[in-house]
Each structure stands twice: as structure tokens, then as C-alpha cells.
Amino acid sequence: MLKWAFTSIYSSSLTMMRNKRRITYLIIIIATVALFSYQSLFNQSVALSKNNKEALGEQLAGIREAVKSDLTKNTQIFLTYPVEDSKDEFTTLYTYLSLGLLDKNPPKNVCKQFSYELSKEEFIQTKESFYTGIERLYYSMKLIELCNQEEITERTIKDAEVSTKKLYHSTYYKEGYFLSDEFKEFKDKEGYEEVKFFQTHMMLKLGKKANIDFSPTKETIAEWLNYFIKDRKDPLFIRHYIESMNLLNIDPSPSIIDKLSYDSIIQKDYYEFNDLLTIESLTNMHMKKWVTLSPEELLSILQKITGSHSQFANIQQQYYVLSIYSHLDQLDKYLQKDKLIDQYKRYVYPDGMMPLFSQTSNPYSTYYSMVVALKSAEEGDVSAIQLQKYLSGFLKRTNVEDLMDLDAFEILSYIHLKEYVDDSFQHTKEAEIVAEAIKDELPSRVNAGNIIKTSYLIDSLALLEEDLNEDELPENTSEIIKNLSQGKTKLFDNSSDFSNLLFVNSLAATGKFSKELKEVVPYAAKIKIDLSSQVPAYELYQKTLFLKRMGIETDDNKIADQLIKLHNGLGYKLNEEQSFKSFYATIFLNRLNHILLGEEIHHDQ
């Protein structure tokens, strides 16, 4: 079209002008204007609006900060993924217990939900949940107590009383302790004394609220508690012992406090979960003035817990950290409050329940996702250097044979990581070996089952800057391009726009088939990204990347709007209907975000 315009202008100029020099000048001017127009039309995207630029910048920064925190504090926040459609009682309980310490009450719907569960007979009978029997009722009641008390019905209070009384009678053992049915068959085995001790404490607390008269069994229970505490010095036991005795209206011996031993735990460099439990009890006793911790001890505790921000990567641990802050009346020093609440809002289901959280441990793509996130980090960024240093050692432990057994996206991620630590990797002997191994993996023909794998293998070869011969590629490669350019997009019975785009994108990355791939542009440009469909995040990334590689103008503001809609907290969702960020969607769309903001340059054909 442009060529035609140029020829036409040139011909008419010839007839009008006789002076050769003037014609030459005119041609130069016209050619310059034509070239400029071409560039503006096809090579430059419409600039991002200020709002979109800011929003995308914030998304990049949010992800980057989470990755930095994971790298420097080992918080594992970025690598924590809520499991779509899952609901988890354990996480829900500890979430609201944590938020309760931050003066945020559970919402009405979750209070209703737990009240409803409590009304069921099987609530205290099931053995399927993580907490069962006494523990399940105890933690659920702790949550219900945080609810707006005006909203707690008489029925709920009655149900709690009924369950408590049932448990009180069914879990009591004549020796003087309480134990839920789940543990009954193991009760005489080593290690269950502590289970009995804590469940007795919980039962006494529940019983007190349900106005149960302890007097018939009080002495036997106290006797058992005294037997249990005899040789124990840990604040965790002593605190719960004193509380239990108080619930029985028996004064514990004042000398019990003298037995306390906690110096070595306070002085530890790092508090593990069990240490946190001990410190939590110790600070609880300090708050109640049962013991007095020195300013040095208090400072030491605060210093250790300051770096502990596991949040939803380990909400139970976070709860105990918050509880320590609370006992020391130092909650204002917990600087992650807004972040925790913000994340909670993103993860909570409409009924107030929380999902199960999982962490990815894919061997290479996990780190590749972090490398993408740190792409826009400032020069000399500590966490980026730390990652680079770690990866240098980690990647050395890979051998090519093992690598080839992995998912093709892991192979691609591995090469990205190798380049991250050594930008001359493509020219090394190892790269050559990897490239040969990948070539051996390429199938003779692309089919419905291998199109995704084949695409990532070709992408990997392109990243290794392999100068591929077309005959090294699957034999139906040209046929696929031709079909797509003719609008025959159902390559196989189960073809998808995503796999089609992925395949042509991988070919575009090799620099081969330039002319043929341009013919695929009309098909790619026509693909509509429906955010409510199943995998729009993948399609959006592949489509945009392909069009940009082909030098086609993309509506970056529209793409930015779609990124904004798919963004959820620390990552990107697979589609608008999903609640949580997805692993691959986050890698792809974070990369796309970098491209839109000009932080990463895509390579044109």
C-alpha cells in the first residue's frame, strides 16, 4: 500500500518536473514523510495515558517489592498462591484471630457461617477438619467472641453451651484430664500428655463460659495438672497451668513462677514456631504481671519479631507474632497492618471464609517469575544481586539430562535464568549442548497434544540464538502458518487461540518465516480478548506480543485497562471470574506490563 503510494507519487512527479535535481529533492522529502508516516502508523503505539501509566507502574512496584521482601526476609509472600475455589477453616480461624488483634472484627457473614456450623451435631464429632472436638469448638468460639455481640443470636449461645456440655462429659477421663475423641486411641502413647494438658485448659475455658459446675471433678483435675507440671519449666506450660488452676478457682503455688526458664529462648538469633509459642506465653505473663521482663529482654524480643512478616504464607505464625506485639502493648510497631488487611480483602470470599494457601516450588519458573519482577529494579539493587548470586550456584547443579525431563516451560525458564546470571550464556559450550538436546526433543510433527511443548522448545532455541534451519522444525510448521493466515484456525480438533498464538510467537522469536508470519497478523488482530472467558490472561499476552513483534500498532491503553482488571494484589488472575492470582498469568502479564511501560524491549521481526 505504502509502496504503491510511493511509486504513484514518484511517477506523477516525473511528468510535472523536468529539472532532475528538483525531482531528487522532492523524492527525498516525500520518502522521508512516507517513512515517518509508516513509523507512526505501524511501529509506535498510542502513548499510555497518565492514569494507566501510574496504575501499571504501581502494579510493577507492588510485585517488585513483594519479591524483594521474599528475597531479603524469606517471607514467601510472592510465592504464596491461594488455591482457587478452596475454603479452609484453619486459615479462616487464624485470619480473624489475627485481624481481631488489629481491632478488625470478623464480618457478619463469617459470624453467621460459624454460628451455622456450630448448630450442626457433627461440628464437634467430625475427624476430618484440622481441628476437631475440643479444639474446633475452642477456636471457633474465639472467632465468634470477636463478632459484634449484638449479632450473636440466643440460638448460637445455646448451641455453644450444648456442644460444650456434650464435650465436657464425653471427653473427660477419670484421671482428671480432657481429650477429644480423635486422640482417644493414642492416649497412652508417648507424647500425648501435652495434648491432654492443652485440651484440658481449653475445656475449662469453654466450661467456664457455659457455666459448668466443675466442683465434682475439680480436685481430680487439679491433681492431674499438678502431676503434669511437676518437672516443666517452659512459660508455655506454666502460663496455661496457672490459667487452668485459676479457672478451677484454685490458687497455684506462688513458687511455680520460680521454675520458669526462658533466657536461652529469648537470646536465640531466630525464633522458630515453637519459640514463638513460648515467647507468646511469656509476654502474656509479663502483661499480667506474673513475671517482669527486663527492658533488654523486651527489646531483644521485639527485634526478633520485627522481621517476621509471613502474613498469609503462614497466618498461624503471624497470629502468634501479633499476639506478642499485643501483650507488649506494641501493636503500633507492627508496620504491616495495612498490607495484611489489604491482602485479606483480596483473598476473602463473599461468605467471609478464606482459601487454602499453597506455594509453588517449580524448579526454574519460580525463580524466573522473580527475575521478571526485578527487571525494573534499580541498578545495584541488593535483592537482585542476592538472587543473581544464589542462582549462580543453584543453576550449576543442573545437568542437561535432568533438564530435558522437565516441562518445556521449565526449560525455557532455565535458559532465561542462565542469561540473567551470565549474559554471554548463549555463546557457551553448555548452551550449545542444551540447544542440541532441545532440537532432539522437537517432534517431527506438531499435533494437538504437543503444540504447547513444541512452542516453548522453539522459544528456548530462539532465546539461545540458535540459527535454525527450517528443516529442523516440525515438518508441518509451514502448513500451520499457511492455515492460520488463511483463517483456518482449527488446526486440530482441540485447537485454541492461545496455542495458535503461542506457536506463531515462538516462530517469530526465531526470526524465521518473517514474510509468512505477517500473513497471520489479520487472524491474530481479530482475536477478541474476553476477560470472562477461561484463559484471557494467556491470550492477551500472546496476542500483544505477536502483534508488537510484527510491528503492528496495539491499543496499549486498552491492554492496560485489561491488565488493571486482571490485577489482584500481588499478581494477575487468569480471568476476571477468578478470585486469585495465578502463577503463569502473573509471569506473563507482569512481563507484558514491563513491555507496555518500556521497561523491557520486545524484538521486532
Place this chain on the structure above:
Amino acid sequence: MGAKKKIASTLGGLAMAGAMILGGTAGTASAYSDSVTDPISSLPGNEIQSNIWMSNTYFYQTQRYQVSAKFLGYNPPNADWIKTAWTIKANGLGVSIGGVSGGSASGNTLSGTWTNYNNWISDYSGSYNISGVPISGSGNNTASFLARGVKQGATASIFRFY
């Protein structure tokens, strides 16, 4: 001190395990598999291990999977119970899981649990078929146990393309 460590048990502890960053132990994965091993601080010397493996077959062929929970160590050698609980999910176009052997399917998700008593291992293998166009998927397996009053869990996860 030993006694104190057992305490963590009753107060809970479904600690998630995953890839530790920088200096930690990354999950040892191959093809479509993951293995996560977590120490049990309340039972020094013992570990809980979660494993998941998914076959590297075309999506239109029968998919196979294996999961296991292992209670490793001799302090004690066996758990009172050990459970493996898994969820496998496929995302794509009109995806649903059917033809299940082992676990139960609902829509694009397959899940199941298996518990062994007085044992160090609980494992399960099964198969399923996928209909529709799967593109990516995930698999999680949570291994949990009860031993000497300690209850703890570890989760292994896979993210994969079909």
C-alpha cells in the same frame, strides 16, 4: 526442651512448605512432580514429606497421578496416622475431569484423601481423563500426620502446561 517441642503439636501447625528462597532447600522436581520435605521441630530428627507426580501424557490420553505422604525418621518410626490429600485442577476451554479412578471429580477439579494408621507412609495412585482444551493446570498434595501428639502438614505443588 524436648517436652516443649511436642507442644507445638496440640496448638496446631499446618505449616506450608514450599521452595525456600536463597540458601533454603528447593523442592526436588522432575517432569511434573514435586517433593517437599519439612523438618518437624517438635520431633527432632523426623521429617514430613509430601510428593506429587503427574504423568507427562497428551491431554487426550489417560492422565495418571501418584501422591504420597511420608513420615521420615525414627523418633518415632511410625506416625499414629499419616494422610495424603490431593487436588488436581486443569484450566483451559470447557475443561472437565472425568473417568476418575482414585478421588472424586467435580468440574475441572479432582480431589481425594487417603489415611494410613500406625504407618510411615500413605500413598495413592489414580487416573483420570480430561475433556475440553486444557492449557495449564496445577496439582497440590498435602501430607499430614499425627505422632506423639504432634500434628503437622506440608504441601507440595505443581504448576504445569498441558
